[in-house]
């Protein structure tokens with residue numbers, strides 16, 4: 498009996514069988530023709546990697562056990578002991594902790610570049626062994642939008658690589674390779690998988706050479722993703738385009754409500770005309786601005802945040818993002834907890850800053866909930 502499943506089944510196996518030694522030789526002689534061992538490659542993780550490669554327009558990818566593993570693999574693609582990296586100051590807290598606490602032990606050092614200088618003043622941060630710039634398409638948590646084309650030109654002019662964390666935008670909104678990026682990484686945990694039920698990551702390379710290096714890093718550091726998680730992520734990815742449309746539509750409505758409400762001091766959303774990179778975001782994002790909205794309460798205190806959290810029914814506190822269900826996070830207490838109070842102030846992460854991950858529920862329900870939670874004083 499021949500079986501023709503419409504959907505790739507879950508190859509829940511750690512290893513694959515071989516008929517004879519000829520077949521073993523074919524595995525090594527014709528790379529990609531067979532599977533040997535799931536850490537090295539599995540049909541489900543390859544399906545995820547290939548889908549993301551297509552979506553981002555790259556040459557190849559590795560699916561990893563988390564977004565952190567993806568950042569690690571991305572940095573190790575270009576760096577060795579003694580190297581130096583530039584990192585946008587507005588960066589996911591885990592990325593800066595990885596650089597500060599772990600890669601420093603391997604002899605890889607970092608300098609942080611303020612957002613305003615990413616495209617204009619990189620040379621001032623250069624060292625003899627600077628290799629790359631790491632930045633995010635849309636930053637966490639203040640939703641600043643990096644000018645990727647200008648960043649690519651600035652990095653390449655200095656002989657550096659541009660590594661872009663495209664988690665907040667997703668390839669539906671921005672495809673960093675089109676703007677000159679060398680590597681694009683995702684926390685697949687977020688929009689790509691999209692249902693808050695998978696932890697995974699991926700790095701996509703622009704060149705076949707970098708893709709081969711990523712494959713080796715995944716295999717030798719053991720960063721690769723399991724069949725089941727890969728399968729879930731592939732299923733999620735199939736609705737990415739539809740979900741992003743709903744996330745963006747709802748987030749725009751939420752941002753507009755927040756901007757009108759007297760209990761809100763400041764709103765951060767690239768879709769608002771007053772956002773400093775609104776025009777860039779519109780051009781780079783094909784008119785879509787993402788599902789993340791941050792805001793500062795007029796009463797910029799932890800007490801005011803707690804009151805808001807207790808009053809809201811539709812935005813449960815859950816320190817992640819990008820699921821189909823809305824949630825709320827508190828950057829000062831979670832993603833940016835490792836920073837000093839002074840560093841947080843510098844980045845604008847104050848006591849009253851709240852980050853919303855706007856889901857795909859009916860917009861009216863979300864707006865009603867936010868209105869009543871903000872009205873309660």
Ligand SMILES: *Cc1c(COP(=O)(O)O)cnc(C)c1O
Nearest residue numbers: 563564565589662664684686697
């Ligand atoms: C969550 C996140 C990561 C880390 O991904 P994990 O899947 O949690 O390991 C990296 N970058 C950004 C922008 C993120 O939001």
